[in-house]
Amino acid sequence: xxxxxxxxxxxxxxxxxxxxxxxxxxxxxxxxxxxxxxxxxxxxxxxxxxxxxxxxxxxxxxxxxxxxxxxxxxxxxxxxxxxxxxxxxxxxxxxxxxxxxxxxxxxxxxxxxxxxxxxxxxxxxxxxxxxxxxxxxxxxxxxxxxxxxxxxxxxxxxxxxxxxxxxxxxxxxxxxxxxxxxxxxxxxxxxxxxxxxxxxxxx
Numbered sequence: 535x536x537x538x539x540x541x542x543x544x545x546x547x548x549x550x551x552x553x554x555x556x557x558x559x560x561x562x563x564x565x566x567x568x569x570x571x572x573x574x575x576x577x578x579x580x581x582x583x584x585x586x587x588x589x590x591x592x593x594x595x596x597x598x599x600x601x602x603x604x605x606x607x608x609x610x611x612x613x614x615x616x617x618x619x620x621x622x623x624x625x626x627x628x629x630x631x632x633x634x635x636x637x638x639x640x641x642x643x644x645x646x647x648x649x650x651x652x653x654x655x656x657x658x659x660x661x662x663x664x665x666x667x668x669x670x671x672x673x674x675x676x677x678x679x680x681x682x683x684x685x686x687x688x689x690x691x692x693x694x695x696x697x698x699x700x701x702x703x704x705x706x707x708x709x710x711x712x713x714x715x716x717x718x719x720x721x722x723x724x725x726x727x728x729x730x731x732x733x734x735x736x737x
Contacts, residue, residue: 535617536572538625538667538674540697544573544588546609552591554578554605559586561613570630572614574698575672575709576600577630600632601671601707612672612697625674626667632709634658636670638702639684648694650702653684654710661712661720669711673697 544558554573561571562583569580571588576596582589597603605611617623636654643649652670654662662668662685666677675687694700702708 536577536614536628536630536672537617537621537623538614538628538669538672540612540614540673542613543610543696543698544613546605546607546611547587548607549592549605552593553581553589554592554602555582555587555589556611556613557586558588558613561615562586562588565615570616572612572616572628572630572672574600574602574611575628575630575669575711576602576632596632599634600709601635602709604707610698610701614672626669626713628669628672628674628711629714630672631711631714633661633712634710635707636684636710638704638706638708640704641702644688646691648689648691648699649678649686650689650699651684651686652708652710658710658712659685661716663716666716667713669709671698671702671708673699 542558542560544556547555547557565583567580570577571580578590580588581591592602634655634657636652639653640651662677662680664677664679668675668677678686678688689699
């Protein structure tokens with residue numbers, strides 16, 4: 535479990551086969567093999583660690599749902615270690631289970647903040663509400679607004695400077711994890727809605 539508060543922006547050393555190796559001197563001290571770590575929003579397992587470096591394995595299922603296949607040496611990724619028992623939850627409860635990707639459609643200044651707009655598939659959009667939680671490349675953010683085409687978030691300068699969001703321009707893809715609460719609500723409500731519609735159709 536994570537909180538969406540990025541601890542470090544690591545630099546990709548190599549991505550060969552399934553093995554992704556990242557230079558990350560801030561999060562590696564005390565990190566153990568088999569631990570989970572959030573890499574650009576995806577929960578992955580640490581399979582190797584050396585001083586200042588960590589390695590994870592990325593399977594085809596993860597590649598098919600994320601933007602990790604685009605990573606190359608020199609690329610940068612948001613990193614967060616798993617939440618420690620008793621730790622503060624500064625963002626929101628994040629699973630590290632990426633629901634899909636969205637495309638940046640616009641980046642604009644709004645005073646001292648930066649507003650980023652995204653276009654997302656219906657499979658993501660139906661869970662997004664204004665002022666709701668969203669995780670973008672592992673960063674916990676708040677939705678400003680949404681319409682039939684997409685949604686936007688407003689980012690403070692600190693977050694802009696300390697995550698990879700500053701590198702996202704129109705046309706680039708980001709990993710999205712929606713608030714899991716919305717998915718549970720949908721699943722629990724679906725049988726009642728289906729019955730209501732069936733009763734209405736039969737009346």
